[in-house]
Amino acid sequence: MIQEFKKVWKQYSITMLWLLGLLWPLLGIHPDGTLSFEKTVTVWSYILAGTFVCLVIYIINSSGHLKIFTEPVVGTTRKFSGIAQAMPSWIWLCGLFVCAIIYPLLTGRYATDVAINVLLYICLGLGLNVVVGLAGMLDLGYIAFYGVGAYTYAILNVNYGLAFWFCLPFSAFFACIAGCIVGYPTLRMRGDYLAIVTLGFGEIVRIILNNWMTLTNGPNGILGIKPIGILLPVMENGFTFEMFWVKKLAVFYYFALALAIIAIIAVKRLNFSRIGRAWESIREDETAAELMGVNTFNYKLLAYAMGAIFAGLAGALFAARMRFVSPESFTFLESVMVLCMVVLGGMGSIPGIVLGVIALIALPEVFRELESYRMLVFGSTMVIMMLFRPAGLVPAKRVGMRSEERE
Amino acid sequence: MDSFIQQLINGITLGGIYALIALGYTMVYGVIQLINFAHGEFFAAGGYVGVIFLSFFTGLGYMESYPVLCLTASFLLAMGYCAYLAVGVEKIAYKPLRKEARLAVLLSALGVSIFLSNGLMLTQGVYDKAYPSELFQGGFHFGNVTVGYLQILIVSLTATLLVALNLLVFKTKIGMAMRATAQDKTMSALVAIGSNRIISLTFAIGAGLAAAAGIMVGLYYGSVRYDMGFVPGIKAFSAAVLGGIGNITGAMLGGLIIGMVEIFGAGYISGEYKDVFAFIILIAVLYFKPTGIMGENIDDTRV
Numbered sequence: 232m233i234q235e236f237k238k239v240w241k242q243y244s245i246t247m248l249w250l251l252g253l254l255w256p257l258l259g260i261h262p263d264g265t266l267s268f269e270k271t272v273t274v275w276s277y278i279l280a281g282t283f284v285c286l287v288i289y290i291i292n293s294s295g296h297l298k299i300f301t302e303p304v305v306g307t308t309r310k311f312s313g314i315a316q317a318m319p320s321w322i323w324l325c326g327l328f329v330c331a332i333i334y335p336l337l338t339g340r341y342a343t344d345v346a347i348n349v350l351l352y353i354c355l356g357l358g359l360n361v362v363v364g365l366a367g368m369l370d371l372g373y374i375a376f377y378g379v380g381a382y383t384y385a386i387l388n389v390n391y392g393l394a395f396w397f398c399l400p401f402s403a404f405f406a407c408i409a410g411c412i413v414g415y416p417t418l419r420m421r422g423d424y425l426a427i428v429t430l431g432f433g434e435i436v437r438i439i440l441n442n443w444m445t446l447t448n449g450p451n452g453i454l455g456i457k458p459i460g461i462l463l464p465v466m467e468n469g470f471t472f473e474m475f476w477v478k479k480l481a482v483f484y485y486f487a488l489a490l491a492i493i494a495i496i497a498v499k500r501l502n503f504s505r506i507g508r509a510w511e512s513i514r515e516d517e518t519a520a521e522l523m524g525v526n527t528f529n530y531k532l533l534a535y536a537m538g539a540i541f542a543g544l545a546g547a548l549f550a551a552r553m554r555f556v557s558p559e560s561f562t563f564l565e566s567v568m569v570l571c572m573v574v575l576g577g578m579g580s581i582p583g584i585v586l587g588v589i590a591l592i593a594l595p596e597v598f599r600e601l602e603s604y605r606m607l608v609f610g611s612t613m614v615i616m617m618l619f620r621p622a623g624l625v626p627a628k629r630v631g632m633r634s635e636e637r638e
Numbered sequence: 639m640d641s642f643i644q645q646l647i648n649g650i651t652l653g654g655i656y657a658l659i660a661l662g663y664t665m666v667y668g669v670i671q672l673i674n675f676a677h678g679e680f681f682a683a684g685g686y687v688g689v690i691f692l693s694f695f696t697g698l699g700y701m702e703s704y705p706v707l708c709l710t711a712s713f714l715l716a717m718g719y720c721a722y723l724a725v726g727v728e729k730i731a732y733k734p735l736r737k738e739a740r741l742a743v744l745l746s747a748l749g750v751s752i753f754l755s756n757g758l759m760l761t762q763g764v765y766d767k768a769y770p771s772e773l774f775q776g777g778f779h780f781g782n783v784t785v786g787y788l789q790i791l792i793v794s795l796t797a798t799l800l801v802a803l804n805l806l807v808f809k810t811k812i813g814m815a816m817r818a819t820a821q822d823k824t825m826s827a828l829v830a831i832g833s834n835r836i837i838s839l840t841f842a843i844g845a846g847l848a849a850a851a852g853i854m855v856g857l858y859y860g861s862v863r864y865d866m867g868f869v870p871g872i873k874a875f876s877a878a879v880l881g882g883i884g885n886i887t888g889a890m891l892g893g894l895i896i897g898m899v900e901i902f903g904a905g906y907i908s909g910e911y912k913d914v915f916a917f918i919i920l921i922a923v924l925y926f927k928p929t930g931i932m933g934e935n936i937d938d939t940r941v
Contacts, residue, residue, distance in 0.1 A: 419924075423744055424924055426673070431920055442911060606755075613752070617738075
């Protein structure tokens with residue numbers, strides 16, 4: 232076993248020595264002119280122990296010695312999936328739906344708050360999935376559209392007193408316009424250039440939000456946004472309607488749930504439509520797609536607009552929930568976080584993205600005391616996923632086969 | 639007029655710094671066609687290691703007796719550290735993905751960038767770290783125009799590094815090997831040029847230059863921050879694109895232009911929107927002349 236994995240062990244020990252050399256100047260050299268080694272060695276040995284355990288498990292697993300433990304697990308999961316496949320999938324979906332409905336009744340305010348976050352990010356992740364997963368364009372300024380949606384509702388509501396339901400289409404519309412504005416000049420580029428330009432565009436939007444004092448109130452943000460209002464029939468003295476403001480989180484949860492479900496259905500339908508096929512063909516080979524008669528420019532622009540619409544809707548809902556928007560909510564790191572969810576779950580796969588969002592929103596809430604390591608984990612997750620499982624946790628199912636697979 | 643000349647001097651200083659960072663982007667892109675998102679973090683790490691060593695020397699008391707020696711040592715150590723960091727990063731996160739899809743390497747690079755900036759934050763703290771400020775106070779005065787000693791240092795050091803790099807790339811055997819690898823990896827392998835070593839070397843040189851720029855920025859603005867690599871990174875990338883990505887002379891020219899535009903834009907148009915100008919230039923260049931000002935032969939896959 233040691234012999235077989237000699238190369239792995241060698242690489243691992245070189246990496247660890249490299250890391251030690253990297254850590255020491257940062258931790259061991261002090262401004263008062265002293266040198267120390269204890270802190271460096273402590274931090275390093277923690278990392279060493281953690282990675283060592285992971286590596287040993289990985290090696291035992293790939294050499295097949297872990298079968299004693301994995302076989303029963305695999306057996307039971309197979310049994311379960313056999314049962315799952317025996318029943319039609321709508322039963323499972325209904326079960327999930329019922330769970331989602333009764334969730335706020337069973338849990339407290341805090342858990343509901345987290346769940347709302349998850350639902351909003353599902354919407355965002357699915358929108359980004361259209362751009363990154365289906366059309367294959369890396370968008371690093373995606374959060375800008377979320378910001379445009381949120382600010383549209385905030386400004387229309389605070390300055391003109393317009394209601395949420397009236398502003399919602401406007402949020403989607405302006406986000407869509409923003410998507411077309413960034414899409415139109417950038418779609419001639421491919422891959423990496425697109426990533427940098429969208430990143431720059433995201434920063435431009437944030438800087439504008441930060442500096443356009445008369446419209447956005449700058450870094451102070453906009454306060455006093457009205458929550459969602461719905462008209463409820465009242466039977467007391469005759470039949471009248473009364474305005475009901477959704478201030479309770481548990482009620483708001485259902486709106487977020489509705490939006491997430493709409494997004495899931497819409498993305499699924501898009502994926503299996505003619506448009507989705509066109510997007511996937513662009514992702515696989517743009518030149519070939521164009522030769523087959525796909526209007527690549529229009530479809531790429533459409534992908535941008537679609538992604539932006541989802542972000543705009545989620546943004547409006549975000550503004551209605553927080554009742555306060557400020558440019559700080561729409562930084563580059565937020566874009567990266569959404570991207571990380573899509574990458575972790577699996578680009579192009581809807582259940583994967585839902586899983587990715589839950590993993591990256593709910594797990595940090597569980598491990599609250601490790602909060603400061605969150606972005607560190609996000610970064611390394613992205614690298615590790617790319618190295619070992621580029622298709623994500625739940626890889627998207629391919630439609631059809633490549634010619635080489637068929638043979 | 640005085641203020642114009644003052645702005646020009648400031649612009650050259652800033653432009654030189656951008657040019658140093660842009661060179662790393664353009665060299666890496668030239669060799670393996672990857673936008674190294676982590677390059678901005680190499681720059682930030684350089685700034686941090688510089689301040690660590692400078693304050694270490696100050697603490698030992700050498701700074702007063704041998705200031706030039708200490709400064710040189712800090713520069714060399716920071717450049718060496720970043721070269722070491724970059725070579726490792728390339729081996730761990732980029733090399734296994736060289737044959738994969740472009741998106742995979744790009745995402746991996748982004749992950750490294752986030753990881754490094756947060757690693758800096760965790761080891762060095764969230765707050766600004768101040769550079770020893772007593773260095774290079776004052777300057778020459780010509781009427782209302784002031785040329786700080788620090789600006790002279792930065793410009794002359796930048797010029798030295800750029801000339802040295804040009805000599806390395808265009809006059810030595812190693813430089814010839816680098817250019818050969820950039821043009822055609824298979825052919826250069828056939829004439830016994832080890833592409834892996836050349837790629838490592840490219841990363842090391844790029845990161846070393848970025849580290850030098852990091853110390854200069856730290857000295858110039860007086861402090862460093864863990865997330866300071868982000869915005870200069872994009873601006874330097876804009877500079878590399880403006881000059882024609884993959885082209886070393888172009889990156890130097892592009893850096894100077896971006897620095898000038900930023901300073902003049904901040905001075906004459908609006909200080910609040912100074913970060914926007916570089917992005918607008920980037921988008922405009924990519925739209926109207928994707929090959930940049932100096933770039934000539936770009937195949938279809940690049941843009």
